[in-house]
Amino acid sequence: MGADVPVHGSAQVAQKPLPSGVAPRSKAGLTWWQRVGEPALVVLCVIGAWELLTRTGVLPAKDLPPATVIGAAFIGDIQQSRVWEALGATLTSWAVGLAGSILVGIPAGLLLGSSQLAYRLFQPSLEFVRTIPSIAALPLLILLLGTRGYQLAAAMTFLGAVWPIMIQTMYGVRDVDPTTMDAGRAYGLGPFQLFIRIVLPSAFPYIATGLRLGAVVGLLLSVAASLIAGGTGIGFLIVNASFSGVPELVYARIVLTGIVGLGVTLTLVAIESRLLFWHASRRRTVT
Amino acid sequence: MSERRDPIAPAGGDVANAPVLEVRNLGVTYGSGSDAVVAIRELSFSIAPGEFVCIVGPSGCGKTTLLKSIAGLLRPTRGDAYVAGKRVDGPPKDLALVFQEYTRSLLPWLTVGDNVTFPLAARKVPKSEQLARRKAALAQVGLPGFDDKYPWQLSGGMQQRVAIARALAYEPAVLLMDEPFASLDAQSRADLEDLVLKVQRDTGLTVVFVTHDIDESVYEADRVIVLTQRPTAIRQILAVDLPKPRDQITTKALPEFVRLRTEVLKLIKNEPTVD
Ligand SMILES: Nc1ncnc2c1ncn2[C@@H]1O[C@H](COP(=O)(O)OP(=O)(O)O)[C@@H](O)[C@H]1O
Ligand SMILES: [Mg+2]
Numbered sequence: 001m002g003a004d005v006p007v008h009g010s011a012q013v014a015q016k017p018l019p020s021g022v023a024p025r026s027k028a029g030l031t032w033w034q035r036v037g038e039p040a041l042v043v044l045c046v047i048g049a050w051e052l053l054t055r056t057g058v059l060p061a062k063d064l065p066p067a068t069v070i071g072a073a074f075i076g077d078i079q080q081s082r083v084w085e086a087l088g089a090t091l092t093s094w095a096v097g098l099a100g101s102i103l104v105g106i107p108a109g110l111l112l113g114s115s116q117l118a119y120r121l122f123q124p125s126l127e128f129v130r131t132i133p134s135i136a137a138l139p140l141l142i143l144l145l146g147t148r149g150y151q152l153a154a155a156m157t158f159l160g161a162v163w164p165i166m167i168q169t170m171y172g173v174r175d176v177d178p179t180t181m182d183a184g185r186a187y188g189l190g191p192f193q194l195f196i197r198i199v200l201p202s203a204f205p206y207i208a209t210g211l212r213l214g215a216v217v218g219l220l221l222s223v224a225a226s227l228i229a230g231g232t233g234i235g236f237l238i239v240n241a242s243f244s245g246v247p248e249l250v251y252a253r254i255v256l257t258g259i260v261g262l263g264v265t266l267t268l269v270a271i272e273s274r275l276l277f278w279h280a281s282r283r284r285t286v287t
Numbered sequence: 288m289s290e291r292r293d294p295i296a297p298a299g300g301d302v303a304n305a306p307v308l309e310v311r312n313l314g315v316t317y318g319s320g321s322d323a324v325v326a327i328r329e330l331s332f333s334i335a336p337g338e339f340v341c342i343v344g345p346s347g348c349g350k351t352t353l354l355k356s357i358a359g360l361l362r363p364t365r366g367d368a369y370v371a372g373k374r375v376d377g378p379p380k381d382l383a384l385v386f387q388e389y390t391r392s393l394l395p396w397l398t399v400g401d402n403v404t405f406p407l408a409a410r411k412v413p414k415s416e417q418l419a420r421r422k423a424a425l426a427q428v429g430l431p432g433f434d435d436k437y438p439w440q441l442s443g444g445m446q447q448r449v450a451i452a453r454a455l456a457y458e459p460a461v462l463l464m465d466e467p468f469a470s471l472d473a474q475s476r477a478d479l480e481d482l483v484l485k486v487q488r489d490t491g492l493t494v495v496f497v498t499h500d501i502d503e504s505v506y507e508a509d510r511v512i513v514l515t516q517r518p519t520a521i522r523q524i525l526a527v528d529l530p531k532p533r534d535q536i537t538t539k540a541l542p543e544f545v546r547l548r549t550e551v552l553k554l555i556k557n558e559p560t561v562d
Binding site: 182185 | 355358359360378380382383384386388391392393394395396405406409410437439440453457
């Protein structure tokens, strides 16, 4: 769990100047069909194969219901308020936990990245802590927070998200180009102005990657919390469907969770590439 | 040819012309103990207002270190720099710096216009004045109307023009340039050399121009300060009495130009000179 560090995502190519004319136009030259159509076709083929293998009895249909059966269960399920309430509970916990991890992770990361002393003192323990699976904290958190409210899943989200956000922010601050800083200093910017005008924007691609990773890890943990500990989230409904012996409903709800996760990722990627239009990895035009 | 003036003193060295930049016994040592690197042993020179001084020296001899000390970005180990009579202790207000690495000294998230004005914005110069200065500066460097472009949409030469516009809009008394054209192609380089000469003539700005290109130093300068290898000291200071305005073709064909560049070359290669 947690992010490999420093994770640069697609947003972090080296900050070196690009020879003009060879900007890596990310996903450049690809048509809509190549970008969306072909991957979608792959998904359709997998679903088709699944249907075929389960219908012909190659795979046991009792445990692995055919795709069409799962699809029907999915359609039926999302017409009931129950699944939406559960999803709402999971997403509420997720949002609360993510907000907390942003409020803690970004300032802490900025501090750790700005202070040589803080970095030296805390970086090793941070690297250690982030390798501990956050899920290991669940038993302790159940004792502390109980399983009924939104707090448990929120705390799990926080634990999953705060490390990638903090660590990415820290490395982002440390990776600010010294020449850029010198330019700011030479032009009379004080520490506060340097921070606002140079450090934050420079670190922003890293912070955005941290946020995206944290958001997804946090969502997984928010679901996992109700999956293991019960309560009101979507995870509990997945377990519930399993206990009730309705495997197609288990799969339908897993698919729903996956779609939500994909939606979160795509939204964040879209926001990121809007805000980071200036970054070397996203530039469209170099003349 | 005019009478050769004393090269050590600043040009036009009358008493009223107090030096705008002075470096006294300045030395920089990086690190300490057995790892210590004496980058600059000792340098002293002074520059009068409106002078164009080139500093040439071999790569790694401490030219950037010297400019950083003058710009208040680096505390010298020994000695001091004085800008407009004030001892440098942090970046001086009347000083602007143009770096070799324009891609790293310009801010890619800001437009060309905002790159020119962010030092003014940080200093709370009124918006209308910021705009006026930016317009004038961009026109001066031949980029009028480029305000809304981003630096990375421009060629290297144009980006360095933006960096020069930023320096001009800052309205400094002294402009420091650290190998500003070293990574440009020959044509952009020649264009920008002439641009800086013209701007200097029009504004009367004091320019300290660091380069390792000998032709460039002689072509641009009123005086050339030749540095030694590390540990760095001044090898010699040469007055350049070539007629102005200078011209890439005719100036470089003058016997005096050829003589000077040969002399600088010999000084750098540490060969005996005729002088
Ligand atoms: N931050 C530093 N720490 C240690 N040594 C440095 C540092 N910066 C420069 N030096 C050394 O000081 C010498 C002068 O460097 P520099 O001023 O960049 O030279 P130049 O600009 O003339 O090429 C070089 O030998 C360089 O390796
Ligand atoms: Mg240098």
